[in-house]
Amino acid sequence: MSGIIDFLKSVVGICNTKELSSDLWRLERKNIILQPGKVMELKKPGGAVYLKGRGLSKPILVVHTDGDEYVCFTNKCTHIGGRRLDPVPGQSALRCCSISHSTYDLKGNIISGPAKKKLTRHKVEKTDEGLIIYLDKKI
Template sequence: MSIFKAILGICDTKPLAETAWESRDGQAIVDLKAATMLTAKGGAAYLKGKGLEKPVLVVRGQDNKLYAYQDRCTHGGRKIDPVANEGKLKCCSVNHSTFNYDGKPLSGPAKHDIKRYETTESSGRLVIKIT
């Protein structure tokens, strides 16, 4: 990530196409066949709009599990990106707070966990319970 992107808080993670997911009844439901960026370990996308109060980051972890988080650092409110091949997340700011997959801070100025959402995977769909 360049210093310019860090100053502006610009992440590398791209939004998931609106046709690949829906939001209803307090859940975001992702069609995993349409979400090709989530197939490889370290792959990520974010969900925004469709009635979601805050953006949601979805990451395919190094352990091959799917994780979902409120896409906001608890220090400065910037978005979050996965760190390639390291099994952690980082804030897209100059300070680069990092978090483990449980959402707990590992380094940087963030002192609070990022919100992690409960996920279930079934029949080619990822269901994220937004609470």
């Protein structure tokens, strides 16, 4: 049954990663600041959330990696459909929520699927203030 549900979700492009409440992050100039310790989904490696609105031109995906780091991407597959992304459980990878499932490594490089360009990855820094995501610093 879950196979059918997963198939239908991919047909319409529904991801599993949830949007983070706008109460839990802020945008200061071109930087996002959030407290990962206050975000249930980011407390454990493998978790992820995405942010949108509040002055962001594009949604942003934040992933807590199995290596206990945080990585951040513009949450948009580079294939023509431009669908959002989910982390792949148990793998260091992100997968597009479309039926074509382009898959990327955690540096944004393409692993498989029809996408032709790597993801836009943003610099992230862990500070005493929290996580700072530099929207204008692409890596």
